[in-house]
Amino acid sequence: MKSSKGNRIYIIVSIIGILMLINIFLIRQNGQRITNNQKILNTTQEVIINAEEIVQTLHLLDVGIRGYAITGNQEMYHSPADSAEIRKEKAFKFLESTLRSQGYPLDEFKVLKDTVDFYFKYGKEIAEEIKLSNLLKAQALVAEDRGYPVWLLATRFSSKVESFENEIEAKANQSFQEAIQTSFWLQVILFLVTMPTLLYSAIYSIKSISLSNKLRKVESDKATILENQNETLDRLVRKRTDEILAQNEEIRAQNEEISSQNDIIMSHNEEMSIKQMLIEEKNEELTSQNEILNSAKATIEKQQKLLELRNEELIDEVAKQNENLKQTNLELVDQINKLEQFGYIVSHNLRAPTARLMGLGNLIDKTDSEEREKIVSLMIQSSKELHEVIDDMGRILLVQKPGSKILEEVDLEKSSEKVQKILKHEIERTETEIIENWGDEKIIKSLPLYIESILYNLISNAIKYHQKNKKPILKIRSYSKSEQIVIEIEDNGMGIDLERYGQKLFGLYKRFHFHVEGKGLGLYLVKSQIEALGGKIEVESQIGKGTKFKVYLHK
Known part of the structure; x- marks a missing residue:
């Protein structure tokens, strides 16, 4: 019975171990599945960009x-x-x-490649005729307008x-969502x-405790029985001793009967010895049983x-696994949301200057020389806007967690002085008064x-x-608070309507005052960089009274 119960415990532990191994394996599989899906998403975006790149090269050749x-x-x-x-x-090769x-069927792709290659040869032919001063022939080639069918095909x-x-x-x-759903149901199972x-283990433990209590009670009962037996034997020994003493008195009184009764006395003594030996053997047996118990x-x-x-x-391990999985899921959802928002903003901001460039390019052949100069100026302006958008994208992508970077000692007061030197012209122009009060702990480990x-x-x-x-x-x-350093920057400016714009304050390309030039990128970068350093930012503001920003950073 004991062996059977012990085997049950081993079986329970084995089942839990196997389930944990299966859980680890499936979590790893889901992780690989999510990674592969992410690679597929990146590849699809690159394919779309390279397909659009073919159209852009046609415009670039025409320019x-x-x-x-x-x-x-x-x-x-x-x-x-x-x-x-x-x-x-590069685009065709990719x-x-x-x-x-x-x-994807490549028949249409091959036709497009041959057509675009032919159009590039056609462009070189026009350039060669211009180089040889054969302007009439060059004009005739341009008049054929072969670019539109190629552009339409691309x-x-x-x-x-x-x-x-x-x-x-x-x-x-869809596969990504299925992986998340599979991971969820795996944890439920x-x-x-x-x-x-675990409930069975608890019940078995309770039964074991009950059995232990019963064994202690049996042990107590046996000890009581043994004690009673010893008292009985003592009474018998005392009684027998009294009888022997009485017999001795009778022997001394009857010297003649001593010899005849001597054998009887010896016989009784041997019986007493045997009984004593039996009692000792019984005591040894009870002692052995007590030791076993x-x-x-x-x-x-x-x-x-x-x-x-x-x-x-097991309870701690299950809790840790659940917490790790929950944290991983939250990070994945947050990264996906940020990626979707960034993709939408990039697509929206690139579309406007690109569309203007295409529209101006289509108009340039239909206008006289004076208007062409204006169109070229507008095209240059649109190109600058496109460059600014791409530069903003690069600045946003550079914000990352400093795990792979070496943290340095940063003097907050010296960093402020450096920034004020950069903004010296704006400070003097607006006659801004800056009042600084840096605390004793103004040196932190961070990225300068x-x-x-x-x-x-x-x-x-x-x-x-x-x-x-x-x-x-x-x-x-600045001042210390718990394990952090707080930097407060307070102004008496126009202020922000937090009830109206509080949720959008740190959004990408969000602006709330349009009479001043700006792109709405600064506060987004501030929040992204602070979070990358493991800190947080808070804001207090009232319209017409000013704004106060509180930056919390690790020491």
Whole structure:
């Protein structure tokens, strides 16, 4: 019976161990599945961008031809044309290998490639005729307008590829959701299987405790019986001793009968010896049984302690696994939301200057020379806007957790002085008064560039959004709070309506005062850099009274 119960304990522990191994294996599988889906999503975006790149190279080639035709400067042709040639070859090479691996039919792709290559040769032919001063022939070639059919073919191909990649992306997203759902149900199944097992272990422990109590009671009963038996034997011995004494008295009184009764007395003495030996053997047997009971009791107590310890370890392990999985899921959801928001903003902000460039490019051949200069100026402005958007994207992507970077000692007061030197012109122009009160603990372990960027954006915003006809006053101070250093930057500027804009305050490209130039990028970078350093930011503000920012950073 004891062996059977011991085997049950081993079976229970084995079942829990196997379930944990299965859980670890499936979590790893889901992780790989999520990683593969992420690679698929990245690939689809690259395919869409490269398909659009074909259309852009056609525009770039046209810009080179028209620039050459207008200015007669070969560099105006070769610079965009050579760039277009390189970008075209890279895009076609990437598209061919990727689309083939994705199972996309390549017949239309090959037709497009041959057509675009032919159009590039056509562009070189026009440039060569211009170089030889055969302007009439060059004009005749331009008048053929071969670019529109090629552009139309490239645009249609880009749209089809985008639809095809969107389907792949949708399947990848569905697979991603299925992986998350599978992980959730896996934890539910593990919980449903583990809980009955733990309940059974608890019940078995209670039974073991009950059995131990019964054994202690049996031991007590046996000790009582043994004590009663010893008292009975003592009474018998005392009674027999009295009888022997009486007999001795009779022997002394009857000397003649001593010899005849001597044998009888010896016989009685031998019987008493045998009985005494039997009593001793019984005592030894009871002692042996007591030792066995004590050993069994110690074994049960040891097994009970081991079982309780194992139960506590299993409960802690399950809790840790659940917490880790929950944290991982939250981080995945947060990363996905940020990625979707960033993709939407990038697509929205790139679309406007790109559309303007395309529209201006289509108008340039239909206007006279004076209007062309205006169109070229507008195209340059749109190109600058496009460059600014791409530069903003790069600054956002550079914000990351400093896990792989070496933290340095940063003097907050010196960082503030450096920022004020950069903003010296704005400070003097607005006659801004800056009052600083740095605490004793102004040295922190951090990234100098992040600290300077945070101070720069908050101070420049305070100066930029000051109230007209009111001298700007900016108060900067720091102090310790628990294990953190708090930096407060308070101004007497226009203030922000937090009830209306509080949820959008740190959003990307969010602005709340439109009479001052800005892009709505500063506060987004500030919050991203502070969170990358493991800190947080709080804001207090009232319209017409000013704004106070509190930055919490680790020491």
